[in-house]
Amino acid sequence: MIFLKIRLTEGPNESEIMKKLIVVITATITAFSWISLHAGPDSDQAAFEKYFTSKFPDTPVSDFINGVYSIDKPSREQWEEIEEFPPYELAIDSGKAAWNKPFANSKTYADCFENEGAVRGNYPYWDADRKEVVTLELAINECRVANGEEPLKYNKGKMADISAYMSYQSRGQKINVVIPDDPDAMAAYERGKEFYYSKRGQLNFSCFDCHGSGSGNLVRADKLSPALGHTSHFPVYRSKWGGMGTLHRRFGGCNKQVRAAAFKPQSQIYRELELFLTYMSNGLDFNGPGARK
């Protein structure tokens, strides 16, 4: 700064140059500050993946889709045995029957979804016309309503069954969420991101506190799963639930566990959270439905 002051006194031409230089430096600093505060989804995803691959160097990145079993060998052995006769099999069968059963207007889910229901890889997505995030479960209910059927409840039951069947059909599809170059889409992504990292509830925990910085730690006898790959395997059969549940059922359960009021399944904020969290696992495979403790 002293140098600049001295130089500014040296003459009118040099003064002009120095003024322009100051403007350029200030603009550059401002731009860098803005970029660091508003890193784009791509750099967010790269940093997110790196965080977990650094924290669990023995886990191949593709294995994070197996949740806690990617970092907990003893539990993995039990889980692999469970997978021989998976508890979600009945849900797949029930979902398949629902898929094939015509609606009252004689149409079926196949009239709404292509590829025999193997469409998990298309969700969630940003709908630019509606200016909102569309998830698979939302689309299932929209299909039903469009065909004169009652919507299903979002947390479990028939919704989890049909979602399980479609997820099973979609196994192996890549997670490839796209955030379009659209301020509304970016705002939705940012809201999901802010929700994910914000502490809430009486216990003052963020999602990341448990499944990021806390992943691998024990909660009672169980390890906390890493967030990378978290959305790949839903819906899941949870032993704790004694049945199937959707991703938003799990979101609500997590919120309640930290003593925060849960939001409704398929509420705007949970869909935006799903958008953000699924984007963080871009490049991994969908492998639902899953079985968890």
Place this chain on the structure above:
Amino acid sequence: MFKKVKTTAVASLVATIMTLGLMSYANVGIVSNAIASDGFESSWAAADEQRKMAAKLGFEWRDTKKLLKKAKAANESGENEKAMKLVAKAHEQSNDAIAQQERESSAWQSRVPK
């Protein structure tokens, strides 16, 4: 005869004083209950308003609504002190939830992996 009349008058006076006393006590009870009930209603409404504010911000805590429900039940069953304590707890929770939102509106960024 005079003595008997005098005794009856004294007894009557005592009875009147006692009756007035009891009536007065009862009135005080009714008035104090009314004041307490009014205090409860306004405190409850203020706590619920704060809860709604926390909910609007997306930071309502899980048990706040339950506390307010319990407070209402306690008040209805005449447990005013317990009811007021529950209301105060619910109000405090909502204050903390709002403060949490204010803190987190910028603090969350520090947790994002770089």
